[in-house]
Amino acid sequence: MKTYKTIYKTLTIVAIIATMIACDTDEACGYDGDDEKDCPIIDANIGDTCDSNGDGNLDGLVNEFCECISEQAFDCPNLMLNIGDPCDSSGDGVDDGTVSNICECIEDSVIVPTACQGLMQNGDFETITGDPNSTIDNDIDLATFWGPLWASGSLADLFDATTTSFGSSSFVAPTPANGVFAGMWIENSNNSSPSFREGMFNQLNASISPNSGNYSLTFDYAVMSTNSSNPVKIGIYGVNFGGTLPPNPTGMQTPSNLNLYGTGNSVYLGEVVVPSGSTNSYTTVTIPFDTSTLTMPTAGFSHIMITNSHLPLPDFGKMFIAFDEYCLIRE
Secondary structure (H helix, E strand, O other), X not given: OHHXXXXXXXXXXXXXXXXXXXXXXXXXXXOOOOOOOOEOOOOEOOOOXXXXXXXXXXXXXXXXXXOXXXXXXXXXXXXXXXXXXXXXXXXXXXXXXXXOOOOOEEEHHHOOOOOOOXXXXXXXXXXXXXXXXXXXXXXXXXXXXXXXXXOOOOOOEEEOOOOOOOOOOOEOOOEOOOOOEEEEEEEEOOOOOOOOOOEEEEEEEEEEOOOOOEEEEEEEEEEOEOOOOOOEEEEEEEEOOOOOOOOOOOOOOOOOHHHOOXXXXXXXXXXXXXXXXXXXXXXEEEEEEEOOOOXXXXXXXXEEEEEEOOOOOOOOEEEEEEEEEEEEEEO
8 A cells, every 4th residue: 555655646746747847838728818908809908098089199098898088088087087986996996986186086985075076176265375364355366276367456356254354345245154255346348447357267177178078167156245236247268378477458358358368278168147136145156068169279278267258248237246166077
């Protein structure tokens, strides 16, 4: 029996060595390897660059459905997702997070749902670099990612729930009180003086490109001036901003809103009519726009501009209006 066991062990060892010698390739060992592409029909892996429209340019990414999607179709091309989409925050295959407005996948348990996670940054004006009450007006640039439309002169203002002086005894605070907010005059006229022409704009966390889909802009407004007025119109524009503020305007329509930053760098997105008799209670409004139907700057737009509409009303109107809770999302 001892001899039989010895022979059996010897044969077993020889068989193992022979198998190891034979298995010097994946094919010989019956192992297919990991060389097959995720998407064999298009010979690509998920996440690879690809030609989305057949023009020979690698302008797209292969998604999880093995489709070649244009990078412009995503708010966050690196994730192949849009802001607000569910995502995998830990890499375990479970969508336990949400894509933030800076294109990071944040675990849902650490997201504080106090502000819109959209394309506009600091849409609620709560992130500031100074005291809104240190000066009465012309201080919109204290709000991070917000700024004036021109270098000096009449600019938008910043206030908070503790503000007691708004620059005029006839102004009242908007209600309900909700932290920091912006305020400015909206006048629709052809006046030669720009004294009541004011505005502000917000730097988006990602530029919006032509033909990139449908979007929706929501915000709150409240009329702070108590003097009666004819209706006014708030204008919303997209601006391809190069970093240099333009000279102060010389009139209410000179230059026009569409030409403040040079020809072809702005696009009109829509307007809101504020009716006569409006009160200091916040009203929420929404402006939808379709980038496929707009004549947009070639490079898209990087900022949202809020000011008086460039389309004057037939009757003169002028109101001082509070603004808050901006939210811009892709539909």
